[in-house]
Amino acid sequence: MAASSFALSQAATTLSPSAALAMNLPLIQPNYLLLYPPSPSPFLRPQIHLNSLLTRCHSPAFLAIDAVEKANSGHPGLPMGCAPMGHILYDEVMRYNPKNPYWFNRDRFVLSAGHGCMLHYALLHLAGYDSVKEEDLKQFRQWGSKTPGHPENFETPGIEVTTGPLGQGIANAVGLAVAEKHLAARFNKPDAKIVDHYTYCILGDGCQMEGIANEACSLAGHWGLGKLIAFYDDNHISIDGDTEIAFTESVDRRFEALGWHIVWVKNGNNGYDDIRAAIKEAKAVTDKPTLIKVTTTIGFGSPNKANSYSVHGAALGAKEVDATRQNLGWPYEPFHVPEDVKKHWSRHTAEGAALESEWNVKFGEYEKKYAEDAAELKSIADGVLPNGWEKALPKYTPDIPGDATRNLSQSCLNALAPVLPGLLGGSADLASSNMTLMKMFGDFQKNAPEERNVRFGVREHGMAAICNGIALHSPGFIPYCATFFVFTDYMRGAMRLSALSETRVIYVMTHDSIGLAYKVAVENRKRPSVLALSRQKLPNLPGTSIEGVAKGGYIVSDDSSGNTPDVILIGTGSELEIAVKAADELRKDGKSVRVVSFVSWELFDEQSNEYKESVLPGSVTGRVSIEAGSTFGWERIVGSKGKVIGIDKFGASAPAGKIYKEYGITVEAVIAAAKEVC
């Protein structure tokens, strides 16, 4: 650290960068000292050493400025203010291998304030990641580029999680840190610390205001995630202006209340040593996560736009880019990375490779000594499911007495837990209602992080985002989370990101063939699944099958010939039983009836046209769907001549049978509808 550290000095020449340029002085040399003329704003003309460290710190900031300028779209403000902390993290602190962004034991970094992603792209570029070449920086925010306007884990190796919607990233970071703490406790041995990395995160004022962030950070404190280090970019500006207008709480004290360790770096714009000291302090506190509040200036260095909203979400404009170059003494062409900066960063390629190969040697020794643990860990790290895991799934036949599908779900989870090393999860304070406890394990807690039942408290949104983080830590993780189906409303922000960022999160909330539901969910490596389960008992219906469920929709029974029943009754989940009973009655009346179990529109859509036609022949327009939920969208299935039975209003308070009757979700209603359409 000695070589690159320096103290801020008040002593200075009065040479301005532009004057230096005019005099053709070599600007890029160690300890070349600049003092800008006095200014009313403390933000714009910092007293700085223009030495090689500074040059290096300016490099990511200017790459961001230039890329946003070229795209004429994007967010330069955060990269300009956060370049020092970003630089120190990627250049001095983090352990990673740029040539293998997926190296298992790497430190993880999350930019929760995802709009500032040009900073992250610039750092990845400087650090030697092949995913972000100079050409990619120039394609910022363009169609098909590796550098979209918000960072996407599935587009750009080196990006750990998709961020942009505020508050999600810090919650993902909590999930990443949970994953590390869990794996370390479960697999490390006194003689082999095989899992050992940090999770870093930068979040801004916007993230701090979001409830999801408080939910996740409360859990981080509760769990004592000592290796989670979050940088709060305290720049006092959000889109509507100064945070004074809507955000005057004490963030430090709130985080203390949540059980975090707090450090405050008062000058984040150029307090490099303070940032380093803060990280050192954070690492020394091993039983609490740390929030490093870093007071920065948004758009630091821009003479006319720094410290204002205008630099948050729009290109600086050519004139201001020039002024910023002048102000910070940056004489280079757009996108130019000075040779000494390149040279400085180039060591990371060799260092990263060495880190990974040292770890590989270590893991080789671990494998010899602890073969069983190594196999489990490998499965989690590589994402390869253990051979034959699916044999553990329970099978349900019609002769088995009826049960609530939430109970069947619990049997599945408990059958799978021993054979799927990456399965872990829990409920938002409804474990006993959702039936999500794995009985052979204890609770994941601060002092029992090797356990696999996670207690999320009443924090649905945070729960889902934490599961996204766990899923993205390693491809073999299969996190599940649970609540009442209606409360998906509380966590749609994170569920959307599960789908978008291709995480295999299992949302435990239905099904008619529950064993298969879990099989489909586990095998969908890049897709979340929702299991919407019943509270009431349901029978194991004849005709239901694992193979059918995998196709989304399938024929449960049919007494017609030639693929031309008079009517098709389409039931889903708990309503399949009603369809079956209605079919019995209709058949007695001489109708030929097909009953179809429809468990997933999405899976059905993915089947061949032949298969779809075999289940729902175009010639049969007499169709009735039945679901105890909104009818919205069922027209796609029943067609314009069909009937939809469902509930297009809110629920009510009464015993269940009474409610089904009052809402018309009955065998009689299905029969009546069927008679209308055939």
Add this chain to the structure above:
Amino acid sequence: MAASSFALSQAATTLSPSAALAMNLPLIQPNYLLLYPPSPSPFLRPQIHLNSLLTRCHSPAFLAIDAVEKANSGHPGLPMGCAPMGHILYDEVMRYNPKNPYWFNRDRFVLSAGHGCMLHYALLHLAGYDSVKEEDLKQFRQWGSKTPGHPENFETPGIEVTTGPLGQGIANAVGLAVAEKHLAARFNKPDAKIVDHYTYCILGDGCQMEGIANEACSLAGHWGLGKLIAFYDDNHISIDGDTEIAFTESVDRRFEALGWHIVWVKNGNNGYDDIRAAIKEAKAVTDKPTLIKVTTTIGFGSPNKANSYSVHGAALGAKEVDATRQNLGWPYEPFHVPEDVKKHWSRHTAEGAALESEWNVKFGEYEKKYAEDAAELKSIADGVLPNGWEKALPKYTPDIPGDATRNLSQSCLNALAPVLPGLLGGSADLASSNMTLMKMFGDFQKNAPEERNVRFGVREHGMAAICNGIALHSPGFIPYCATFFVFTDYMRGAMRLSALSETRVIYVMTHDSIGLAYKVAVENRKRPSVLALSRQKLPNLPGTSIEGVAKGGYIVSDDSSGNTPDVILIGTGSELEIAVKAADELRKDGKSVRVVSFVSWELFDEQSNEYKESVLPGSVTGRVSIEAGSTFGWERIVGSKGKVIGIDKFGASAPAGKIYKEYGITVEAVIAAAKEVC
């Protein structure tokens, strides 16, 4: 207060309630002292005076126990632990008129932990509200009753807001307190304090864990809502057990960080004087909201179930009900309210009537002195819109240059603000993007609460719930709130409650005829509206009309005769322009084309069958819908032979034109689809 207050005494007899009953001693008399035998649990055998206050406090608890028992469903735990604070609020502190639950200047009470609603029903019953008679208590959780399993403002006069989904109620309470603070600042005069009431709330551990609660409480602190007094039922139990497993933060310190005043009542089970003192202290702090942390025992009084999850959400069972009666010395039959309790509460009818009539006199004087203000306040209090308000709406014609609908929205808001006294609102840190500022007003702030632009910060879920609270304060309030349309995902929990609880909240997020959109939204007194607006410029298209928009869907142009065009192109919002252009091309090719603007499925559904048939004739199956969003649900409109054009995947990063092209939302795509169907 002197008459009913008493100190907890350690001196006592050793007479147990059952022994007293056996000896036929009169149990209900002031200062009759009981000490239960020593017990390992401090919760079960409290040292209490069995005096008339106590009897009264037990009354709501036993009404709750009995009602849950009769329904064999519900939540007795909270009512048993919170009866003392509930009782003191309704009997000693709150100002209300039971015979007019809608009296404007009443104190508001919100049970954020809505599952404990039997406590609230019992208190309303005792206080003399006609909405909750003994018969209603006996119908708890039954079909069509006034006492559903979670409290509904539209079912039960006296219930201010619908609660149940955790965290919503406290955020609604913040909205109610915002409404009061705003109206008081705007309408009170040095000689006439015409608006002057408190907002009380009880919330539990579950509410505290939800992010929405933190969002709303951060704003409450920021705004300095001194007349908001929240009771935190600190019972250490949530559904999964002790809060120790998932919730170990310091709630007190978090609220201090949020800018609240904190009081801790350590013995909420029977620390009556402490509760009273805490309320007094809270009222003395006028510049901050107060959180009274009241440590209670869930299911207090139940010998075998208190302080455990088992008493949270299920009937006690006959045996335990008996044991609880024994333990608390309650000799009465189920649902019985002792005569002296009835007599005690009966004064509220007269007192309430007096409060209201005093206020009416006061308002009469105010009206004479301040006629204009009085008229505005009356409009807010009564919900009657000022005559001719709709004339202020701007009109848009095709000759007016195109503009982004968000800009048109801003014109509407600014035109309406002067004529709608109850219009107030703002954005979740996107005011300059959502265009939601009313230019003639300043920001609603701690020291400027008379203003009407609300700065919500990046807190979408809290924002929506606060608007629900504002809307439910008085029927003339028209709160609006804004964010990017995609972030409805962050606030669906509260939006669902807007719809369910019939609040007129305007969600500023589209439309093709924006003036009318606001008209429809303002006139829908019992329904929230979403306006999804464009960022890009849109033309004022010929054929669009205010009358059409009010019907949800209408014909913009048609060159066919006899209601039989070859094809119907259905555009919505910003895509209507594409439909119009495609129609022009198709007509050149000789097709007869109808263009339909479809702005609201819900409004269209409500039209007559004749109208619907006139717009979308059953005989015309060649239909194409176009919306730059999910195609989900459009089959209902286009039928099984139609085509849907939309986006069934996530967005991407690129200039807008490029994205529309890549996603196939183009004139060419519409023409191609139209040619396929006609």
